[in-house]
């Protein structure tokens with residue numbers, strides 16, 4: 599090693615030591631506490647619906663999510679934000695074990711729903727996904743009538759029976775089906791727009807209507823939690839506003855967890871926000887107002903102010 603290299607190394611070493619001795623500035627200007635890597639020990643009022651502990655996800659050798667722990671309060675909207683590829687969708691899919699469908703995915707850690715471990719052996723996945731429903735980025739109604747889109751799930755789960763046999767024996771749930779279709783469409787703020795054409799094919803609806811139909815379909819199985827992966831990203835501003843209003847209303851009754859790329863949307867509709875950053879780590883979690891107005895982590899402030907991402 600040359601003398602100059604050695605000198606430079608010694609210099610930068612003592613520089614690093616000097617920096618480490620200095621308290622780092624938090625974004626609020628306080629200097630007494632060293633900036634921590636993570637600000638995730640968020641305490642909220644209310645009951646925990648989902649408790650995630652030390653969650654790691656690998657796709658083959660790719661470590662997509664690293665040691666994520668967080669608690670999600672019931673009857674509220676929790677937004678997951680962060681740059682592309684930081685693991686938001688992966689995290690969302692862990693909450694109803696949708697990652698089980700991806701062959702290369704391995705999930706370690708714990709997710710409890712109402713205090714019950716969903717990753718324990720013997721978990722009924724159909725029941726779990728009934729309790730924890732999901733709405734995807736692009737509206738994906740079945741190529742069936744509006745009515746059938748709603749009643750397909752409950753029929754499949756045996757919750758309503760309108761089969762020929764049931765009708766022959768006078769045990770058909772047709773009235774229950776009608777009520778379910780109306781209730782779900784009303785909850786998804788779609789009833790007034792489609793009640794005169796329930797037998798029309800759902801693919802004839804506009805994109806925004808199709809997405810509200812998918813929300814109605816998810817509500818029809820009577821879930822407790824709704825997972826939404828960028829539900830408005832394919833929609834125009836008017837349809838987006840309707841979905842946002844709907845999400846706000848649904849959170850009075852349901853626990854909503856939403857992935858969004860749109861930071862204004864997260865700020866508008868969520869009660870709490872979790873910020874994931876590159877490398878699959880949860881960096882900061884807190885009240886949405888606090889995250890957007892006074893983030894604790896410099897990296898989160900940089901991300902929110904558009905310096906990267």
Ligand SMILES: Nc1ncnc2c1ncn2[C@@H]1O[C@H](COP(=O)(O)OP(=O)(O)OP(=O)(O)O)[C@@H](O)[C@H]1O
Pocket residue numbers: 657660662680681682683684685686687688689700702
């Ligand atoms: N099905 C999969 N198979 C293999 N790797 C995957 C799969 N899904 C995601 N990954 C990888 O896991 C990491 C996290 O991806 P994920 O889609 O969860 O991130 P994201 O934050 O939701 O991204 P985006 O905002 O772009 O949707 C990425 O490196 C991605 O390539």
